[in-house]
Amino acid sequence: MYDMFIVILTCIATAIFSLILTPLVRKFALKIRAVDEPGERRVNLKEVPTLGGLAIYISFFFSLFFLLPIPFWQVMPIFLGATVVLLTGVIDDLIELTPKMKMVGITLAALIIYFVADIRLDSITLPFIGIWTIGVFSLPVTVIWILAITNAVNLIDGLDGLATGVSMIALTTMGIIGYFFLTVENAVVSIMIxxxxxxxxxxxxxxxxxxxxxxxxxxALFLGFMIAVMSLQGLKNATLITLIIPVVILGIPITDTVYAMIRRYLNKKPISSADKMHLHHQMMALGLTHRQTVLAIYCLAAIFSVIALMYPVSTLWGSVFLTIGSLFGLELFVESIGLVGKDSKPFLNRIRKFAKNLNKKE
Known part of the structure; x- marks a missing residue:
């Protein structure tokens, strides 16, 4: 087991390194003109440098390789997969890849995780049934999981600090559950988280x-990929509950992605097409400011995290009722803000009035 003092010092050093490295990455992005220009689909009013994921990537893997005594063989396959995803993102930030080309890069990284890192979903223990071995479906299920989570996190990266903050909340919850409620192997994963x-x-x-x-x-792709991989590491020989937990933790990006697909299907548009009806767009349409919208979604992500923390200490039937209640509440919220494109005037008017009062106080 790792000395917690060393882990804490490593986390502090990583944060400081990231804090120092980010301005350097910013200058580099400006120099090579990796910038996000204002546009119809953008909320920024001036050009902002991208490539911020480089600072996170370098800080994270530097700490894993040089500051923590984690075996090289355990980190290297994840590093290889993450590097493929990162390079895919870098190329996209520079020349804008098509959705299919990005999917190719993420799929390649997922195959590295499956075959080289041996991180996969092999079986599920179902209540009253027992262990269900996935068998030949293990590969497609693992790849689809990584593709889905990676793209879900990428989709919510629409406002300043949104994907970063939501990812921090989700990862912290995963780390706490893995460290205190699961196995020693998961405790090592929690330290990485x-x-x-x-x-x-x-x-x-x-x-x-x-x-x-x-x-x-x-x-965004790097974060989504790492969240997908780290959640998979806790799903070997998963029970139904351990399978539900990461889905609940990632409730915000998953909900936004699922309803975006439903919305585009109903509007007879390609699933990969872009629109301005994501969760953050809808909340800003209610009258919330940029900052208020981000903070509100942070609160929603925290609610999902609290719900996820209840699962490890709940009974089977407690988990069932918790899931039903969460789904019911989520559906009411989604319909209220019009995430599928439908309006609910009474609720929206109350939210707009509340938002106006907040703006007056500011």
Missing amino acids: FVLVAALAGFLPYNFFPARIFLGDTG
């Missing part, structure tokens, strides 16, 4: 509104 949170903590001051640097696809 906390180091990644530290790297994000050093980056967030530059990324929060008004942002001086964006994650870019470089950072």
Whole structure:
């Protein structure tokens, strides 16, 4: 087991390194013109450098390789997969890849995780049934999981500090559950998670509104990929509950992605097409400011995290009722803000009035 004092010092060092490195990455992005220009689909009013994920990536892996006594063989396959995703994001930030080309890069990284890192979903223990071995479906399920989570995090990266903060909340929750409720092997994964949170903590001051640097696809894809991989590490021989927990933790990006797909299907548009009806767009349409919207979504992410923390200490039937209640509340919220494109005037008017009062106080 790792000395907690060393882990804490490593996290502090990682945060400081990220804090120092981020301005250097910002200058580099400006020099090579990796910038996000204002546009119809953008909320920024001036150009902002991207590639922010580089600072997080370098800080995180530097700490894993040189500051923590984690075996090289345990880190290297994850490093290889993450590097493929990062390079995919860098290329996209520079020349804008098509969705299919990005999927190719993420899929390649997922295959590295499956075959080289041996991180996969093999079986599920179902209540009253027993162990269900996935068998030949293990590969497609693992790849789809990584693709889905990676793209979900990428989709919510629409406001300053949004994806960074939501990822920090999700990762912290995963780390706590893994360290206190699961196995010793998961405790090691939890330490890696906390180091990644530290790297994000050093980056967030530059990324929060008004942002001086964006994650870019470089950072959003990298974060989504790492969250997907680290959640998978806790799902070997998973039970139904341990399978539900990471889905609940990632409730915000998953909800936004699922309803974006439903919305585009109903509007007869390609699933990969872009629109301005994501969760953050809808909340800003209610009258919330940029900063208020980000903070409100942080609160929503924290609510999902609290719910996820209840699962390890709940009985089976407690978990069932918790899931049903959460789904019911989520559906009411989604319909209220019009995430599928439908309006609910009475609720929206109350929210707008509340937002106006907040703006007057500011």
